[in-house]
Every structure is written in C-alpha cells, then in structure tokens.
Amino acid sequence: MFALDLFKRRQRQYFAQLDLRGHCVALWELDQPPASGNWxxxxxxxxxxxxxxxxxxxxxxxxxxxxxxxxxxxA
Incomplete structure (x- = not known):
C-alpha cells in the first residue's frame, strides 16, 4: 500500500493574482495556495x-x- 502512495500525484490547483483594482496580474499552477498576496x-x-x-x-x-x-x- 505504501508503495502506491509514492506514485500518487498531488492534485494541482490554479491561482490568479489580482492587483488592487481586481485585475489579473499573474497565473500559477501550484500544489498549495500562495502564502501572501491577493490570490x-x-x-x-x-x-x-x-x-x-x-x-x-x-x-x-x-x-x-x-x-x-x-x-x-x-454532569
């Protein structure tokens, strides 16, 4: 069972970074949400x-x- 876990691929997530006006400035595919910024x-x-x-x-x-x-x- 453990060997199968080694080959499991983490599900990638897509994120867009927004500026102060709400416009998209960057797009990323990541394993985890970014720690800082407006994503x-x-x-x-x-x-x-x-x-x-x-x-x-x-x-x-x-x-x-x-x-x-x-x-x-x-009680």
Missing part, C-alpha cells in the same frame, strides 16, 4: 485574463472551513 483559486489558466478582471465563471467558490463546536455536558 484567488480559478478553474483554469487563461492568459487572456492578464490585465483584465477575472470572469465570474473562472473563480472557484471558497470552501467553507469546518469548525468544531464543543458542547459542554453537565
């Missing part, structure tokens, strides 16, 4: 977006983070 995840990379606002259909909707709620139980 959004997109479905694909299209060089026609450079210098323009991203089309609405291109942006991946953010996934809600699961929050654990701890409930106190009275």
């Amino acid at each position: 959004v995840r997109v479905h694909e990379l299209d060089p026609r977006w450079i210098g323009r606002p991203l089309p609405a259909h291109a942006v991946v909707a953010p996934q809600p983070r699961h929050q654990r709620s701890w409930r106190l139980q009275h």
Whole structure:
C-alpha cells in the first residue's frame, strides 16, 4: 500500500493574482495556495485574463472551513 502512495500525484490547483483594482496580474499552477498576496483559486489558466478582471465563471467558490463546536455536558 505504501508503495502506491509514492506514485500518487498531488492534485494541482490554479491561482490568479489580482492587483488592487481586481485585475489579473499573474497565473500559477501550484500544489498549495500562495502564502501572501491577493490570490484567488480559478478553474483554469487563461492568459487572456492578464490585465483584465477575472470572469465570474473562472473563480472557484471558497470552501467553507469546518469548525468544531464543543458542547459542554453537565454532569
């Protein structure tokens, strides 16, 4: 089983960096989201977006983070 894990390819993700006006200035394919900067995840990379606002259909909707709620139980 462990040997199969060695050959699993991580799923790559696509990101677009936006300037202060919301225009695309860079496109990257990465394993993890960038640590800093105004980046959004997109479905694909299209060089026609450079210098323009991203089309609405291109942006991946953010996934809600699961929050654990701890409930106190009275004895």
